[in-house]
Structures are given as C-alpha cells and as structure tokens.
Amino acid sequence: MKKNKFKVLIADDHTLFRESxxxxxxxxxxxxxxxxVSSGDEAIEFCKxxxxxxxLMDICMPGKSGLDAGRYIIQMCPGVKLVMLTMSADENDVFEAFREGACGYILxxxxxxxxxxxxLDVAHGKITISSSIAAKILSEFGDLVYKFSQPKHLKDFQELTIRERDILRLLVEGLSNCEIGLQLHISEQTVKKI
Known part of the structure; x- marks a missing residue:
C-alpha cells in the first residue's frame, strides 16, 4: 500500500539554498x-x-515578503500550513508570522x-519554533508576567475581560490562534481581534 506523502512547496530566493x-x-x-519558487509572488501564483x-518560506524575498505572501496563501488556501525558514531572529518577524497564522518559525x-x-510536527498539527527563538519568547513572557504582577500593573491586568484573560493565558501556554479558537469555541479571526 502506497503511503500518502505531505506535499511541500519551497519558497526562497537563494537558488543554491533552495535547490539544496x-x-x-x-x-x-x-x-x-x-x-x-524564488519569490513570494511566485508562491502565491503556484498555490492558485x-x-x-x-x-516552507523565507521571509526576505523580492516582491512580496514571505510574511505578506504567507498571509495571502493562508487566506486563499486555509488548510495550508505555513513554516517560515529564515535567518531572521527578529522578534517582530516571529510575532508577525504567528499572528498571520504560521505554524512554524525555524532559523x-x-x-x-x-x-x-x-x-513532521507541523504536518501532524503541532507548532514548531527554533529553540533559540523559543528561549527569547519565554524570556519576554517572563518579563511580562513579572511586570503585570507588580501592583502598579495589576490594575491593567484586572481590567482585561475574562475572555481576554483566557486568551492571554492560552497564548502564554504556547497555543496558536487556531488552537485557542477551538478551545474557547470562537473563530480564529475573533482570537486575532481580541
């Protein structure tokens, strides 16, 4: 019996890296x-x-960035799992990738x-992230937890709605927007808005 394989599209503008x-x-x-493909625009056209x-997409490419192209591809093909494979360890890129629905961020x-x-983790529905990026994120969350545990910020946290607190708690636990939506019985778009 022939085993079904997971179909992969690679998008990176560096030819030698992409071919390897x-x-x-x-x-x-x-x-x-x-x-x-060698650009975000080509990735979008391919997925049509x-x-x-x-x-599996780089962030920095000519034309549409991997983040912009990924956002478009996820809207066009909701079942596609987007994994950023990049040199960028910038936390803004990491957070934007996951906000836009990426399932992985790998250096x-x-x-x-x-x-x-x-x-394999992504193919089976898990989220994956490079360990050095995960350490940076956990450190930032630790700083936030400390900040909000201080008396002057406790009021800010207490002003959050119950739903906002639930979402924040699940984010800290590492769940994706989609997983949070499923657990709280709300749409992924609602999670992003809150």
Whole structure:
C-alpha cells in the first residue's frame, strides 16, 4: 500500500539554498516536493493551481515578503500550513508570522535531522519554533508576567475581560490562534481581534 506523502512547496530566493533544501526534503519518505519558487509572488501564483500541505518560506524575498505572501496563501488556501525558514531572529518577524497564522518559525542554522522533525510536527498539527527563538519568547513572557504582577500593573491586568484573560493565558501556554479558537469555541479571526 502506497503511503500518502505531505506535499511541500519551497519558497526562497537563494537558488543554491533552495535547490539544496529541495534535494534534502526529497530524500525523506514522508514528504514530496511539489514545487520550488524564488519569490513570494511566485508562491502565491503556484498555490492558485496546486495546493501544498506545507509551504516552507523565507521571509526576505523580492516582491512580496514571505510574511505578506504567507498571509495571502493562508487566506486563499486555509488548510495550508505555513513554516517560515529564515535567518531572521527578529522578534517582530516571529510575532508577525504567528499572528498571520504560521505554524512554524525555524532559523536556517537548523540541522537536516531537526528540520525533518520540525516538518513532521507541523504536518501532524503541532507548532514548531527554533529553540533559540523559543528561549527569547519565554524570556519576554517572563518579563511580562513579572511586570503585570507588580501592583502598579495589576490594575491593567484586572481590567482585561475574562475572555481576554483566557486568551492571554492560552497564548502564554504556547497555543496558536487556531488552537485557542477551538478551545474557547470562537473563530480564529475573533482570537486575532481580541
């Protein structure tokens, strides 16, 4: 019996990197490369005719950035899982990627073995993030928890609605907007608005 493979689109403007990544992923039994493109605009055009399971995309590319293209692809093909594979460790990029619906944020210094595990996690509905980025995020959340536990900020936290507190608690636990929506029985769009 033939095993179904997860279909992957790779989007990166560096030809050698894209070709090497394509060759690496093509060796894995559980993934099939259905395309590789060099820009965000090309990724959008590709997804209009072929729908991958996972889009593995760089952030900095000519034309539309990976973040802009990813946002458009997720709106156009809601089942697609977006994974940013980038050199950018900038927390603004990380938070924007997850706000826009990314399921993963991986730095390009990842090993092939780790990337394989990351993509399997995403394919099976989990969120993945490079450990160095996760450490930075946890540190920032720790700072926020400390800040809001101080008497002068306690009032700010207490002014949040019960729903806002629930969402904040689930964000701190590491859930995605989609997972929060499912747990609270609200839409992902409502989670983003709150």
């Amino acid at each position: 990544l394509t060759a690496l992923v093509a060796r894995w039994d559980d993934f099939e490369i259905i395309g590789d 005719t072929s729908v991958p399971d996972i889009v 390009k210094d990842v090993s092939g073995t780790s990337l394989h595990g990351n993509l």
